[in-house]
Amino acid sequence: MNLIAISINHRTAPVELREAVYLKEDEIRPFINLAKENQIKEGLILSTCNRTEIFGIPVNNEASHDKFQTLLLSFKRSQSINEQHFQKFVSRDAIKHLFSVATGIDSLLIGDNQVFKQVKDSFQISEKSNFSGYIMHRIFDAAIRTGKRAISETAISEGAVTVSYAAVQLTEKIFSNLSKKSALVIGAGETGEIAAKHLSEKGIGSLAVTNRTLEKAESLSQKLNAKVIPFSEFCDSIYKFDIIISATSSPEILIRKDDVNNALKRRSNNPMILMDIAVPRDIDPATKEIDYVFYHDLDSLNIIVEQNLAKRKLEIPKVEKIIEEELDNFWEWYNSLQAAPAIKDLRDFFEEIRKDEVEKNKNKFSADDQEKLDILTKRIINKILHHPTVELRKSDESSASVETSTKIGIIRDLFGIHPGNNSEKE
Amino acid sequence: MISAIHTINILLPLLYFTTLIVYFYDFLKAEKKLINIKRVFLFITLFLHLFYIVLRTIAFDHPPITNVFEIFTILAITISFSYFLVELVSDIRGTGPFIIILPFIFQLISSLFIQDLVEVKDVLRSNLLGFHVISALLGYSGFTISAVYGFLYLVLYKDIKLNKFGLIFNRLPNLEVLERLSLYSAVIGFIALTMAIVIGVIWLPIAFPHFSYTDPKLIGTFLVWILYAAGIISKVFGNWRGKKLVMLSITGFTIAIFSTILSNFLAQSFHSFY
Numbered sequence: 001m002n003l004i005a006i007s008i009n010h011r012t013a014p015v016e017l018r019e020a021v022y023l024k025e026d027e028i029r030p031f032i033n034l035a036k037e038n039q040i041k042e043g044l045i046l047s048t049c050n051r052t053e054i055f056g057i058p059v060n061n062e063a064s065h066d067k068f069q070t071l072l073l074s075f076k077r078s079q080s081i082n083e084q085h086f087q088k089f090v091s092r093d094a095i096k097h098l099f100s101v102a103t104g105i106d107s108l109l110i111g112d113n114q115v116f117k118q119v120k121d122s123f124q125i126s127e128k129s130n131f132s133g134y135i136m137h138r139i140f141d142a143a144i145r146t147g148k149r150a151i152s153e154t155a156i157s158e159g160a161v162t163v164s165y166a167a168v169q170l171t172e173k174i175f176s177n178l179s180k181k182s183a184l185v186i187g188a189g190e191t192g193e194i195a196a197k198h199l200s201e202k203g204i205g206s207l208a209v210t211n212r213t214l215e216k217a218e219s220l221s222q223k224l225n226a227k228v229i230p231f232s233e234f235c236d237s238i239y240k241f242d243i244i245i246s247a248t249s250s251p252e253i254l255i256r257k258d259d260v261n262n263a264l265k266r267r268s269n270n271p272m273i274l275m276d277i278a279v280p281r282d283i284d285p286a287t288k289e290i291d292y293v294f295y296h297d298l299d300s301l302n303i304i305v306e307q308n309l310a311k312r313k314l315e316i317p318k319v320e321k322i323i324e325e326e327l328d329n330f331w332e333w334y335n336s337l338q339a340a341p342a343i344k345d346l347r348d349f350f351e352e353i354r355k356d357e358v359e360k361n362k363n364k365f366s367a368d369d370q371e372k373l374d375i376l377t378k379r380i381i382n383k384i385l386h387h388p389t390v391e392l393r394k395s396d397e398s399s400a401s402v403e404t405s406t407k408i409g410i411i412r413d414l415f416g417i418h419p420g421n422n423s424e425k426e
Numbered sequence: 427m428i429s430a431i432h433t434i435n436i437l438l439p440l441l442y443f444t445t446l447i448v449y450f451y452d453f454l455k456a457e458k459k460l461i462n463i464k465r466v467f468l469f470i471t472l473f474l475h476l477f478y479i480v481l482r483t484i485a486f487d488h489p490p491i492t493n494v495f496e497i498f499t500i501l502a503i504t505i506s507f508s509y510f511l512v513e514l515v516s517d518i519r520g521t522g523p524f525i526i527i528l529p530f531i532f533q534l535i536s537s538l539f540i541q542d543l544v545e546v547k548d549v550l551r552s553n554l555l556g557f558h559v560i561s562a563l564l565g566y567s568g569f570t571i572s573a574v575y576g577f578l579y580l581v582l583y584k585d586i587k588l589n590k591f592g593l594i595f596n597r598l599p600n601l602e603v604l605e606r607l608s609l610y611s612a613v614i615g616f617i618a619l620t621m622a623i624v625i626g627v628i629w630l631p632i633a634f635p636h637f638s639y640t641d642p643k644l645i646g647t648f649l650v651w652i653l654y655a656a657g658i659i660s661k662v663f664g665n666w667r668g669k670k671l672v673m674l675s676i677t678g679f680t681i682a683i684f685s686t687i688l689s690n691f692l693a694q695s696f697h698s699f700y
Contacts, residue, residue, distance in 0.1 A: 173586060173595065176602040268665040271601075288587065292668060300589040307591055 002057060003139075005094035006068045006086050009051035010108045013085040020078040023047035025125070031075050032129045038071055042133035044140075046101070046122040048115065050108050053101070055094060057135060065090075095139060095330060099323045102143045103150035104157060111156040111312040116147045134406040138333065146326040153322065156315040159308030164195040164247075166304040167275040167296070168202055171243050174273055174294055182206040184241040185226075186234065187248035188216040191277055193223075195245045200224045208241070210234040212248070238272075239263035245275040246282035254282040260293055277301065333418070337405035339392045345417045346388065350381045427485050428542065434478040439537045441471040442502070442530040449522035453597050456519070464522065468510055475503045475533075486543055491559040493543070498536035500559075502529035504567040508614075512571070512607065520597035521607075524574050554629040562622035566682060568615020569654070573679035575608035576672030583669060605668060609661060612675050616654045623651060646685025653678045 008021055023031055028045050035043060035056060043056030054068050065088040073081060089097045100106040102119045123140040126132040132140065151157050160166035175181050183204050185196040188211035199207060207226040211217035214230065221228045229237060238244060238259060246254065255274070260283075264272060269292050276283040276297040288295035354377045362370045392407060412418055445467040452460040479499070483489045490496035506529040513522065582598050585591070598604065630637055657674040660666035666674075 170586075173582075173600050174602070176600050176606070269667065271668060294586055296589070303589055304591050 003055065003091055003094045003135075004058065004065060004068060005053060005055045005089040005097060006065050006072070007051060007053040007089070007097065008081070008085050009053070009087065009106070012087055013081070015049075017078070017081055017085055018050065018052065021047075021052045021072060021076045021081065022049070023052060023076070027075075028122075028125055029129055031071075032126070032131045034075060035071060036131065038067065040068075042126075042131055042136045044098075044122055044126050044132070044136065046119060048118050051101070053098075055098060055136075055139075057133070092327065092331065095142070096323060096327055098139065098143050099146045099326060102147040103319050103323065104147075105150075105316050105319050109161050110309060110316070111158075111161070113151070113157050116151070119143060119147065134409050135334075138330070138409070142326055142330045146323055149322045149326070150319045154315045154318040156312055156319050159304075159311060161305055161308050161312070162194070163277055163298060163301045163305060164191055164245075165198055166301040166308075167195060167245055167277060168198040170275070170294075170296060170301070170304065171273050172202070174271060175242065179203045179205050181242040182208070182240060183243035183245065184208045184210065184229070184234065184238065185220075186210050186244065186246040186254065186282065187278065188213075188220040189247060189249070192245070192247040193220055195247060195275075195277065196220060196224055196226065199243070199245070200226075204243075212250075235259055239266040241272070242270070243273045243275070244283075245277065247277045248282055249278070250282055251280060253284050255284065255287070257284045257286045257290070260284075260287045260290060264290060264292060275301070334405070337408040337412075339404060339408065342408040342411065343389050343392055346411060346415065347385060349415055349417045350385060354378065354381050427481060431478065431481050431485055431542075434474060434481070435537050435540065438471070438475055438478060438499075438502075439530065439534040441467075441474060442506075442526065442533050445471050446523060446526045446530050449526050453520055453523050454593070456597060461519070465510075465513070468506065468513075468522075468526070472503065472506055472510060475499075475506070479503065488543075489556055489559075490540075491556065492547075493541075495536045495540040496543075497559070497563070498532040499540065500563050501567065502532040502536065504563050505529045505532070505570055508564075508567050508571055508611070512611075516603070516607065518599045518603060518607070520599060521575065521578060521604075524578060525571060528570060528574070552629065552633070554625055555633075558622050558625040558629055561618045561625060565615045565617075565619030565622055566686075568611045568613075568618060569650075569675070569679045569682055572608045572611035572615060572675045575604050575611060576675040576679075579604040579608060579672045580669065580676075601668070605672065608672050608675050609658075612654055612678070613658060616651070616658060619647075619651060619654070623647060641689075643685070643689035646681070646689055650678055650682045650685060653681065 008018060010018070023045060024047075028047065031045060032043075035045075035054075039059040040056040041059045043054065046053045046055075052072070054072060056068060058067075065086070069083075069086055087097075097106070098119075102116055104111040104113065104115055107115050123132065123136075123143075126136065126140075160169040171178065171181075178199070181204060183196075183199050183206070185192050185199070185207070188209055192209075192211075196207060196209060207224060208229050209217045209221045209224075209226045210229040210231050211220070212231050214228070217228045217231075220226070235255065238255065239262070244255070248254065260272065260274070264270075271292045271294065274283050274287055274293060274295045276285075276295070279298060281297055283295065283297075285295065285297065287293050358373060358377055362373060365373055388411070392404070392411075445464070448460070448464045448467050452464050479490060482496075490499055506526060509522070509525045512518075578594075578598055579601060581594055582601055582604065585595050586601070599607075653674065657666070657671060657678065660674075661671055
């Protein structure tokens with residue numbers, strides 16, 4: 001198979017180089033057009049903050065990895081990127097790499113679910129841009145199936161592997177139903193926003209945001225349908241919240257032990273969770289000594305993250321086994337797309353139908369006519385199959401393997417004559 | 427029939443032990459396929475245990491409630507049956523081994539020392555006594571389960587406070603669920619114990635005309651009842667929750683155990699039948 005892939009990723013290049021070749025969604029379509037102009041008939045472009053990958057099937061066998069690299073660098077024009085920053089794959093290895101990406105075992109955060117969605121989105125862009133042919137479509141199906149199996153059959157995506165998500169998961173170990181709880185996020189920066197989003201996704205009952213700059217808090221609150229509390233007043237209202245996540249860049253402590261003690265009294269000792277994911281810390285660490293207060297800072301949340309990452313690493317062999325199984329399945333299908341066995345299967349399929357029908361109806365004919373019926377039906381089948389047979393042989397000899405494979409694949413799909421299963425003639 | 431009873435008597439602790447191992451393995455590994463397997467083991471054990479009790483009742487002409495080792499086998503089945511219901515209703519994982527170890531211990535002691543008693547004291551041949559014992563055992567099963575969930579609450583609470591994110595953290599349900607399970611078990615136990623006390627008060631003057639209200643059994647049971655009543659009232663009408671509440675449940679359970687040992691084995695009480 002002449003599938004070629006190049007990848008520039010977190011292992012091969014630093015972030016500034018990855019940023020330099022990052023293709024935004026509105027850049028991918030023009031890039032696909034450029035690829036098509038350069039004799040790449042079908043493929044896939046995947047570009048995330050950690051990787052930019054190009055998978056493609058060239059029209060002829062002359063295209064190489066260098067051509068793919070040149071195309072990308074001519075499109076993005078980066079001087080600092082050279083040969084060493086690319087990983088190169090071909091044929092089975094290219095598909096294996098795609099499966100590894102889709103399952104998350106090639107990600108910076110092992111088991112990252114996000115990349116699975118990004119792979120799906122990339123395939124959709126390819127399809128919409130008419131850049132996904134018969135073979136790429138099958139590769140896409142196999143990659144999605146592999147990704148789904150990895151998620152459902154292994155624990156590769158289980159447990160929080162980011163601090164903000166670990167904070168939210170920890171709250172679920174204390175409270176049973178977040179929809180009945182209220183949360184306050186202090187700080188509307190990136191970390192605060194992510195934490196607030198996680199809480200919102202988990203169905204928190206009510207969410208409030210406070211930030212030194214009111215506009216930023218208002219902007220985040222609009223996105224997440226949250227309330228805004230003025231920064232100068234938030235300390236007096238912490239008793240109203242079951243969960244407080246603080247992620248500001250404040251150099252001094254924002255919530256003191258006395259504040260929490262008072263809040264706890266006002267809420268009749270109802271448990272409070274304080275997640276301090278700021279550096280330097282926003283909440284007095286001494287609050288952890290108070291009963292019914294669960295205080296956690298970056299260090300403690302990082303323990304959860306590290307443990308989950310270690311667990312995910314242990315799942316990699318299981319995912320690799322799934323990848324090998326799916327790769328074997330795909331390859332078996334791909335090998336079936338050869339002309340000679342396909343022609344034989346097609347002829348056997350028609351012959352079986354012919355025999356069945358003759359057998360069922362021969363009693364309606366006299367003994368002399370039965371022999372004629374046999375000859376006549378054979379002649380009809382031969383005439384029907386003559387042109388497809390000639391066409392398949394012709395394209396096989398011309399070594400345009402992708403085109404042949406596509407034709408054979410379509411025939412096999414249309415008539416249901418896949419190797420190993422009997423024809424579905426009824 | 428007697429040989430069947432003897433065979434099942436040997437089999438039961440083995441089955442409880444196997445079930446305990448399966449639950450413990452599930453606690454360690456948390457594999458999806460084990461969810462149903464462990465329940466099947468518990469169900470088979472429960473079914474055989476019920477069959478054993480019916481056989482004993484028929485063979486020896488009285489329900490197995492007339493001495494401490496007979497009571498232990500009933501206690502084993504009521505605790506495991508209560509847990510089986512809790513697991514089916516709440517669908518929680520991870521607490522099984524901490525509960526099932528108790529029926530295993532009770533059944534093991536029972537199987538080792540139980541005797542084939544046909545003759546029992548006349549005072550123990552009473553329908554009222556049967557209801558009294560069954561409600562009391564249901565009550566104590568409830569308190570036992572409540573105390574176990576309370577204990578697990580305290581362990582998880584401490585682990586979260588101290589940033590220990592090991593097996594206990596990963597496998598147990600969250601603190602609110604543990605607190606709720608402990609409370610519900612205590613409430614069910616309290617209702618059953620109340621019924622046992624009411625029936626006992628009706629039966630007592632009939633069975634023992636010269637009993638004393640200062641009997642250690644009566645004082646101990648009343649103390650336990652008062653403690654759980656106070657806990658439940660504090661939860662419903664007051665601000666008691668979390669640690670305080672589960673500590674109360676564990677204290678109630680401890681007093682219940684001491685009261686039973688004291689009144690049945692050590693002190694002179696009308697309740698010392700054994």
